[in-house]
């Protein structure tokens with residue numbers, strides 16, 4: 133008897149000891165997690181809250197013509213070769229060559245995911261001329277999944293291993309000719325765009341933006357979200373155009389809302405990520421679009437122009453941000469600017485004949501990065517910034533490892549509890565975590581040699597002493613040090629690469645001839661001889677005229693570049709070509725806007741806003757959707773717009789998607805011409821259709 137009592141006491145003591153240890157570790161975890169969060173945010177701030185990448189599309193198998201005028205001169209510059217002597221460099225945050233894999237592109241997106249879990253809003257855009265690979269980058273293929281599926285998968289992985297509970301909701305909508313429609317709403321096969329309810333936008337009680345009646349479907353795992361994404365993608369409006377047989381005719385917006393109630397240290401309780409495959413910018417004259425395609429093109433161009441206006445106004449910290457100019461910018465109002473992170477991947481074509489559109493796209497990209505800031509930044513400051521980024525990356529990695537180690541220690545202790553008591557250890561009441569006193573146990577950032585990102589002269593590299601000094605700084609101190617250089621002071625979100633001479637040298641390039649284009653990008657940028665562009669807030673449709681600049685200075689040649697392009701013929705032969713004296717710029721747009729009368733502006737605006745679309749999901753033949761064999765899954769509830777308070781704190785990780793039984797599936801007629809949610813049969817359930825036809829176009 134005595135022996136058993138002794139054992140009980142011993143057991144109790146062990147239990148209390150383990151519980152106390154768990155509490156201490158929890159406190160330690162919170163402490164390090166907070167530091168990691170701070171370091172990551174500093175890192176992203178330093179990189180810039182609005183980052184712009186460029187992806188050059190590879191030459192496709194069936195493509196022929198002249199190539200070679202668009203090259204990436206290094207990892208942050210694109211070079212356009214207009215003629216032998218006329219070239220222009222564009223600086224971006226990162227340039228992806230035609231050979232870049234989806235993995236490489238995603239590696240730039242990944243840090244953002246942790247930031248999302250930390251409560252920051254984020255937007256990822258794919259921008260570019262039609263057929264340059266926006267959908268490929270965002271959606272990808274089953275073999276090469278793009279940013280959206282990868283981000284969703286990673287987000288779930290991270291949310292599941294986090295010590296906090298997250299509620300994730302998925303929404304998908306498109307903006308087609310100014311009409312907002314829910315891509316996940318229940319529809320029957322005969323639903324046309326006329327019948328689709330156009331969603332309205334309003335300001336929420338907390339000042340955020342709310343889209344009325346947009347479904348926010350709770351998702352518990354990647355499989356669920358994958359089904360929804362597939363459904364929404366199929367419903368998107370696409371059509372065959374001269375430029376692309378499967379051209380997206382709308383902006384497709386995916387929204388993931390994250391809610392976390394048990395992490396007061398998060399930036400906000402509810403935040404969101406937008407992933408947006410923008411409609412392709414087009415030169416309407418070149419595509420020779422007419423009728424509906426023309427109207428679609430105009431609507432896309434108009435809203436892209438408004439997006440450019442907003443990003444530019446945010447970058448230059450204007451007091452007025454013109455969000456109201458388009459539905460697209462209205463929807464994104466609370467997710468652009470402030471502490472939100474924005475990533476824009478602009479896409480360009482490798483073809484010489486698309487060079488004019490490429491100029492426009494890169495003009496848009498440069499504006500989004502805010503060129504005036506780039507010009508102000510000195511080489512010294514840039515080097516400091518690069519160095520600080522390397523240091524912060526190390527700190528973030530170290531803190532992440534630290535947190536991971538603590539998490540596994542906690543898991544082990546819970547296992548011990550379970551062993552001692554034979555009860556599910558998570559149901560134990562662990563005391564409130566005491567404040568963790570870091571003392572001198574703060575994660576020590578080793579004195580790491582700076583890896584110069586640029587080839588800097590030796591005299592500019594840091595000394596052992598200065599490295600020692602910098603490494604011992606806290607993340608915020610590192611950021612501050614870079615932010616507050618002795619000469620100039622600027623805010624963290626506006627760091628942009630400064631460029632040495634080539635940019636200015638080339639800026640006086642002379643390429644000209646009169647031309648006309650849609651206003652999407654070029655018309656809003658008026659280049660002067662310094663290549664400083666002024667921005668026009670007028671987003672109306674207009675023609676533009678080419679300006680002839682003074683003869684440019686000869687550029688120093690770079691080892692990366694070849695003056696030869698090449699032709700690819702229909703029969704597959706290729707031939708190297710000397711660069712011609714000048715490319716044919718007939719009908720080429722140039723970045724100067726032609727004066728427009730008020731009446732003209734009014735007329736064009738009217739033309740766009742009055743257009744009423746007749747159908748949605750139009751396929752090549754003009755039909756809605758297509759017929760495919762399907763499998764059905766049921767979701768437990770469809771209308772998740774209002775989230776139940778109690779649900780938030782309960783089992784987030786439950787798998788709530790139950791496949792329907794064979795019998796149920798048989799009961800449902802699946803001989804339909806579209807992927808639809810049949811309202812008559814659903815009785816509150818959503819039926820998701822999985823394509824079992826082996827089609828290769830689904831992303832995941």
Ligand SMILES: Nc1ncnc2c1ncn2[C@@H]1O[C@H](COP(=O)(O)OP(=O)(O)OP(=O)(O)O)[C@@H](O)[C@H]1O
Nearest residue numbers: 189190262263264265266267268376379380411412
């Ligand atoms: N990086 C790439 N690697 C391989 N193929 C690519 C790549 N980028 C684009 N493509 C291919 O180019 C074609 C056009 O791409 P996509 O449809 O993604 O263009 P888009 O910019 O979305 O066009 P739109 O604006 O008209 O919808 C597709 O066949 C796509 O598979």
